[in-house]
Amino acid sequence: MTSTAERSSGRRTPLTRERVLRTAIELADASGIDAFTMRRLAERLDVEVMSLYYHLPNKEAIFDGVVESVFAEIDQRVGGFEVPETDAGWKTSLRERILGAREVMLEHPWVPGILEGRTQLGLLRARYVDSVIGTLRSGGLSYDLIHHAMHALGSRMFGFSQELVSDDDDGDGDIPEQLAETLPHLVGMLAVVRHDDPSSTLGWCDDQFEFEFGLDLILDGLERLARSDGESFPRTAS
The missing domain is CATH 1.10.357.10 (Tetracycline Repressor, domain 2)
Incomplete structure (x- = not known):
C-alpha cells in the first residue's frame, strides 16, 4: 500500500516492470503460488489491475518474468x-x-x-x-x-x-x-x-x-x- 511519506508528499513510487515482478515474488513467498492472483498483486502495489497490464500483459507473462x-x-x-x-x-x-x-x-x-x-x-x-x-x-x-x-x-x-x-x-x-x-x-x-x-x-x-x-x-x-x-x-x- 502507499506509504505515509508518499501520501503526505502526494507522490507514489513509480510502477515499473521490475517493481511488479519484485512484488509478485514477495507475494508468492508470503502466500504461495496457488494464492497468487492479478487482483492480489494489484492490491499489494496499491494500483488498479489494468495498470499491471501496461507492464506485463497477463499472468503467464508475470510468471515468465518471475522466472x-x-x-x-x-x-x-x-x-x-x-x-x-x-x-x-x-x-x-x-x-x-x-x-x-x-x-x-x-x-x-x-x-x-x-x-x-x-x-x-x-x-x-x-x-x-x-x-x-x-x-x-x-x-x-x-x-x-x-x-x-x-x-x-x-x-x-x-x-x-x-x-x-x-x-x-x-x-x-x-x-x-x-x-x-x-x-x-x-x-x-x-x-x-x-x-x-x-x-x-x-x-x-x-x-x-x-x-x-x-x-x-x-x-x-x-x-x-x-x-x-x-x-x-x-x-x-x-
Whole structure:
C-alpha cells in the first residue's frame, strides 16, 4: 500500500516492470503460488489491475518474468554464469553451481512448480543451462556425453528433483492397507522412509540429503565416463 511519506508528499513510487515482478515474488513467498492472483498483486502495489497490464500483459507473462528474476538471483548467488575454458575441478564446480541454485529455490519453494510449466527458457535461464554445459565441457567431456548428462540431471540441474508422484494430503506417503500385499516392497520402503528436515525440502522426497545423494551419483558416474574417454560409452540417438 502507499506509504505515509508518499501520501503526505502526494507522490507514489513509480510502477515499473521490475517493481511488479519484485512484488509478485514477495507475494508468492508470503502466500504461495496457488494464492497468487492479478487482483492480489494489484492490491499489494496499491494500483488498479489494468495498470499491471501496461507492464506485463497477463499472468503467464508475470510468471515468465518471475522466472527470469529468480535466475538473476541464481546468477548472483553462484558468482555469474561465465565458466573457464578448462577446469580440472569441474565436478566440484558444477556441484557448487547446482547447490547454489538450490539455495535460491529453497528461498522461493513455489518456483519449481511454475518452472515445469514454462515452455520457453528465457535468456537468463538459458544462460544458466549454458553454464552447466560449459562447466561439463571445461572438464573435457564430449558434447555427446554432455547431452546424455543433461537428460540424467533433468530438473536437478536447476536445484530441485521432480517428484515421481505427488504426496497425499497428510504428506506421509502412506499406502492404503488393502494394497500392502500387492505392493510389499513399496510399503516396506515407505515404512522406513523419513524426511525430518522440512526447511531443506522442496517436495515430499526432495530434501537436501536426497537431492545431494542423487546429484553425487550422477556426477560420480559422469566423472567415471569422462576418465574412460568414452570408450565404454554407447553413442546412441535419443
